[in-house]
Amino acid sequence: MAFLQRALFPASRAVAARSQFRRSALPAIANPFVRLSSTMRPKLRDPSLFKENVCYVNGEWVAAGSGKTFEVHDPATGELIGTCPEFDAQDTEKAIKAAEVAFEEFRHRTGRERSKLLRKWYDLMVENAGDLATLITWENGKPTADAKGEVTYAANFLEWFSEEAPRIYGDTIPSSVPGNRVFTIKEPVGVCGLITPWNFPAAMITRKIGPALAVGCTVVCKAPGETPYTPLALAELAHRAGIPRGVVNVITALNNTAEVGQVLTTNPTVRKVSFTGSTPVGKLLMKQCAGTLKKLSLELGGNAPFIVFDDADIDLAVAGAIASKFRSSGQTCVCANRIFVQRGVYDEFAAKFADKVRAFRVGNGFQQGVTHGPLIHQRAVDKVEQHVRDAQQKGATVVLGGHKLPDLGPHFFQPTVLTGMTAEMAMAAEETFGPVAGLFPFDTEEEVVRLANATPVGLAGYFFSRDLHRVHRVAEHLEVGMVGVNTGLISDPAAPFGGVKESGFGREGSLYGVAEYQVTKMVTYGGMGRPLQR
Numbered sequence: 357m358a359f360l361q362r363a364l365f366p367a368s369r370a371v372a373a374r375s376q377f378r379r380s381a382l383p384a385i386a387n388p389f390v391r392l393s394s395t396m397r398p399k400l401r402d403p404s405l406f407k408e409n410v411c412y413v414n415g416e417w418v419a420a421g422s423g424k425t426f427e428v429h430d431p432a433t434g435e436l437i438g439t440c441p442e443f444d445a446q447d448t449e450k451a452i453k454a455a456e457v458a459f460e461e462f463r464h465r466t467g468r469e470r471s472k473l474l475r476k477w478y479d480l481m482v483e484n485a486g487d488l489a490t491l492i493t494w495e496n497g498k499p500t501a502d503a504k505g506e507v508t509y510a511a512n513f514l515e516w517f518s519e520e521a522p523r524i525y526g527d528t529i530p531s532s533v534p535g536n537r538v539f540t541i542k543e544p545v546g547v548c549g550l551i552t553p554w555n556f557p558a559a560m561i562t563r564k565i566g567p568a569l570a571v572g573c574t575v576v577c578k579a580p581g582e583t584p585y586t587p588l589a590l591a592e593l594a595h596r597a598g599i600p601r602g603v604v605n606v607i608t609a610l611n612n613t614a615e616v617g618q619v620l621t622t623n624p625t626v627r628k629v630s631f632t633g634s635t636p637v638g639k640l641l642m643k644q645c646a647g648t649l650k651k652l653s654l655e656l657g658g659n660a661p662f663i664v665f666d667d668a669d670i671d672l673a674v675a676g677a678i679a680s681k682f683r684s685s686g687q688t689c690v691c692a693n694r695i696f697v698q699r700g701v702y703d704e705f706a707a708k709f710a711d712k713v714r715a716f717r718v719g720n721g722f723q724q725g726v727t728h729g730p731l732i733h734q735r736a737v738d739k740v741e742q743h744v745r746d747a748q749q750k751g752a753t754v755v756l757g758g759h760k761l762p763d764l765g766p767h768f769f770q771p772t773v774l775t776g777m778t779a780e781m782a783m784a785a786e787e788t789f790g791p792v793a794g795l796f797p798f799d800t801e802e803e804v805v806r807l808a809n810a811t812p813v814g815l816a817g818y819f820f821s822r823d824l825h826r827v828h829r830v831a832e833h834l835e836v837g838m839v840g841v842n843t844g845l846i847s848d849p850a851a852p853f854g855g856v857k858e859s860g861f862g863r864e865g866s867l868y869g870v871a872e873y874q875v876t877k878m879v880t881y882g883g884m885g886r887p888l889q890r
């Protein structure tokens with residue numbers, strides 16, 4: 357677990373060590389933010405991992421049929437990184453066809469063969485971890501240490517599912533009909549359409565492709581328009597790993613995203629769609645899938661409660677809240693969104709929490725010492741600002757931050773701590789998806805559980821307590837798919853990840869993640885006779 361925590365949240369661990377650097381290199385507090393020279397372009401050890409203007413279809417690198425491209429910008433500087441193919445419906449149909457043809461062969465490979473392919477892909481990710489992390493920081497903005505953590509996390513899904521591939525078992529079932537024998541075969545569902553978001557450009561893809569390939573499916577993956585280069589580099593590594601043509605197809609679109617999504621959700625060849633992103637888009641895709649009744653996994657937005665009871669270890673709770681709230685500058689679906697603190701420890705928690713946030717260094721993710729990068733785009737910055745202004749107008753106190761940082765670049769926002777939050781504020785009802793922590797006071801366990809559940813979504817929930825009875829009670833009563841008790845980090849390839857209510861359904865990672873890409877076929881043998889008489 358300690359290893360996973362280091363992999364997932366290395367930046368926070370280094371804050372204390374870096375504060376020394378901050379004090380010597382910059383005037384303390386006066387300018388704790390860092391701007392990187394805008395002329396710097398990151399270098400890759402293996403430049404052939406940077407795939408510009410091509411997508412990966414049927415084992416080949418191809419442009420959009422129309423020749424159209426879209427621009428990808430560095431969220432830290434706003435500068436152009438490069439251009440990518442603007443795939444349309446026809447291009448998408450071709451990718452689906454390639455996956456369909458490949459499925460007929462790939463589904464019959466043994467689990468051991470599929471395992472070796474996934475393992476090889478994992479090894480290549482590890483070998484190229486530095487370059488993959490560079491691409492992630494460049495197009496997503498997260499600091500290099502966090503990007504490296506993501507590469508490890510992402511690769512671990514391929515490793516984990518490579519170990520599942522040879523262990524796809526069915527069942528034998530005692531029949532209720534004399535003479536019958538019943539058993540099940542777990543079959544791959546078929547061609548899968550995968551749609552992934554920008555906040556984890558590598559991990560959201562391997563978390564879906566890993567189990568799909570493990571069970572024998574083939575995929576068409578629509579990479580996010582904001583962060584297409586990491587997925588395309590992963591496709592290049594899949595190619596080098598020897599994954600057969602057509603099994604993995606990675607396509608890109610920005611302006612045509614809805615058109616591509618329409619094809620992936622309506623083409624009858626696609627038997628399964630897995631989407632990670634916002635709840636409104638998830639609902640739209642579900643409607644679109646209804647026409648052909650596709651198997652569906654939706655990992656959507658959350659509004660995670662993070663509860664600190666007055667019997668908690670406060671330092672541990674502060675560390676957990678920092679990790680959960682500010683990871684990827686608050687842009688993960690399991691980030692704490694409402695931090696509820698019991699009144700008896702409210703002031704102590706708020707003071708210690710604000711001290712930790714004060715030590716952050718915001719800036720370009722490539723800059724040494726930076727712990728927190730920019731937000732992904734202008735819409736994200738606007739939403740964060742609107743949530744802060746709304747809370748202020750309704751009586752919250754800004755303890756720290758509260759403003760944009762235009763001097764650093766177009767998408768930077770100060771890490772912000774608000775106290776005196778109430779249920780009337782927008783942050784109580786909506787996911788902020790940014791670096792703003794609002795602390796809500798509460799009095800009783802019943803009250804906080806009611807408040808925590810007063811939202812239509814339910815992805816992750818966290819609480820800190822040393823009372824064993826309370827731990828069980830609250831874990832059972834939170835309406836979420838995942839609970840962190842005395843920890844702010846819950847992601848693990850071995851653990852089922854997913855939500856309830858309007859956070860969607862289906863589980864990723866773990867043996868439950870395997871089942872999402874399978875169908876259960878039942879076979880009954882009749883007339884097998886009665887047991888032999890001795």
Ligand code: NAD
Pocket residue numbers: 551552553554555579580581582613614615616617618632633634635637638640655656657658688689787788789
């Ligand atoms: P979004 O749902 O609009 O986009 C997520 C991804 O879905 C995009 O990368 C895009 O490629 C794809 N997409 C969007 N519309 C589509 C369509 N019609 N058909 C097919 N694909 C489509 O989210 P966003 O605007 O990038 O972020 C806004 C909110 O979404 C956030 O505030 C957060 O609540 C949520 N979000 C959640 C996650 C998560 O990990 N669950 C990730 C990103 C965003």
